[in-house]
Amino acid sequence: MDHPSSNLKPEWVNIIRNAAPEAEKLAMLHPDQLALIYEQGWFKFLVPKAYSGLQLPLPDMVKLEESLAWANGSLGWVVTLCAGAGWFGGFLSPGIAHELLNTPYLCLAGSGASTGTATITEGGYIINGTWKYASGAHHATHITANCIIKNGEETVLNSDGKPLILPFIFDSKDVQLFAAWKYIGMMATGSDAYTVKDVFVAKDRCFKIDAAAAVINEPLYQYPFLQLAEATLAANISGIAVHFIDLCGPAFEERQKNARLTLTQKALITNTLEKLSALLHNTREQFHKAVEASWQTDLADNTLQLAEVSITSRKLAITARKCVDELYPYCGLQAANPDTEISQVWRDFHTAGQHSLLTFESPL
Template sequence: MTTASPPAVKTSSEHPLLAEARRLAPELSARSEEIEAARRLPAALARELADAGFFRMVLPEAYGGLELHPARIIEIVEELSRADGSVGWNVMIGACTAMVAAWVPESAARTIFSSPDVIIGGVAAPTGRAELVEGGYRLTGRWSWASGSQNCRWLTGGAVVTKDGAPRMVREGMPEIRTFCFPASDATLHDTWNAMGLSGTGSGDISVQDIFVPAERAFSLITERPRLDRPLYAFPALGLLGVGLPAVGLGIARRALDELAALAQTKKLMPTGRLLATRGVVQHSFAEAEATLRAARALLMETVNATFEAGARRELTVRHRAELRLSYAHAMRSAARVVDAMYEAGGGVSVHHSSPLQRCMRDIHVATQHAMVSSVVLESIGGVLLGVDPLAPLL
């Protein structure tokens, strides 16, 4: 297995955590098979990443976090994902879930993030039920795709709020939905993650049965504003929650380009003995893939920066939100096209377990299945851009 190509020269604006990601990259790449076989991040590696600060990228400074600009978060997750997709995915989940600290009361945030090495994860999808009771809620539910939960101290789960067993309605046809934070010790972890790609993310199910969650540990990213008045949390809430998703895709795609470039300098074609790099169709495919990836990344960064600035000015519009989510979906879908092209260009070598190209292919096609970047979201985005869906609350 080859490792990722050497990174670009460090610039004066490079964040120290990006430099740390690049330093760790060779070790992470070398451990890819171990991580995949374990179907989760080894606990010691998760602790190392936590100690370095990767899970504090989105956490408010007030609670010991780094509160990074979204563009810096993308760069760091992209670099980790270039080294190993599962590592990048788990860091993305843990780091972005920590945004809950900006939505819950200070007392709850300080309880959850009482230590700098805390990792939080979970699932926002409202597949649970939360009965409203005095002082809080009784929560029951089971959630799939709880990535990295084995290494988490706290977990989250989305749920429909009920009263006397019936859903509480915020308006006709719309029940109240909230996200709940609870200690990982209150949950049961189910070993259900046997996926074709991102195999090392430990994205199994979690469940709780009739646990009490205080009201201060329940919140809504859809209907409530953050409690901290900081530029990062003026960024669209769902956009901040998902900001690492396109970064994972871009990193996996960059790795595929790295691997094909290395293979093209060593693989000889039969019967001529010429290098793969001399084949015209491979040259064309590689050039097109490079342009596709860089264009998608440029659109992503441009849109993220514009959205962040609009949020800081308190001038966010629904169109900003739609264009942001479009840049996420476009980056992930473009990354998948790049990986597919490099896998095909590699020929028969690509199919072997020893080839990182097959892992890139498997990983990217699991990443594309995330609801936040799936083709379904393009309908809502298109509705906003065409002026026929002026609200689109889920953007």
């Protein structure tokens, strides 16, 4: 399996990593990092070509997202989530999609939590709510959010008797951000919270995420959201883990100079790195093959391939955790120094890895 570095120019990696310490202090991506993202169109990975997006094939995008997470966890995460929101362009009505998405500085942030309400009114909805964990919100042009649909005081129900929940897209000017991201890692994601109060949203800013509701007739917008989310998040966790293992190399070489370690202990450290590096890269290969197979198979008959994406996404996340956690004790105190790169990568890994979607081996 190719190393994630194979998908990025060395000068891109330098820009991303050189700005990473300052980005952590800013608690959002650095202007140099953003300039590169805009130049390459990375926030538009999944935006339809009809609206000046890249509309990348899923396997290509997943590999690039893994590579960006390898370059820097926060940047990879923000690109993944904001590009993921761009996928909604395939479900927006063409009129509003043309208006909102045709901008070189497009960035969509948001939340999948249903912590707001949309009350039906003439021509649209009145939105109220508060949402957390909006990665990339500080540079977003638009914000998306899920809302429980209300008709007056009554909650609108689906045919199954459950509350009807639909996503909306707002202009960033209609959203108030507030600081809420206080975690040990992914500090440059700017994953703060936002609130919306009594904002009118026209009905064409409401959409439905369902293959049958797709407006753009392309395979990318027929691909199930669950496996899309699983694959992109697993790719991020994988990329950060590969970065950590890369940094273990020089850290372990330094440990070999420690006269207090026996030859047996030194051999154990070296062999453990080789074994776990091979394990992670083999698991990455299985994962990328599963994503490719699900993309190449007829979408009307790819149930087994999609199930394999779910399985290998979870396997990759769990394997990455095993590798990082088993290697960490051999890294020495430098890995616990918050000013070192290896510490930053470790913190990013254990923060990103807390995402609930890939916690368990099975989605059930």
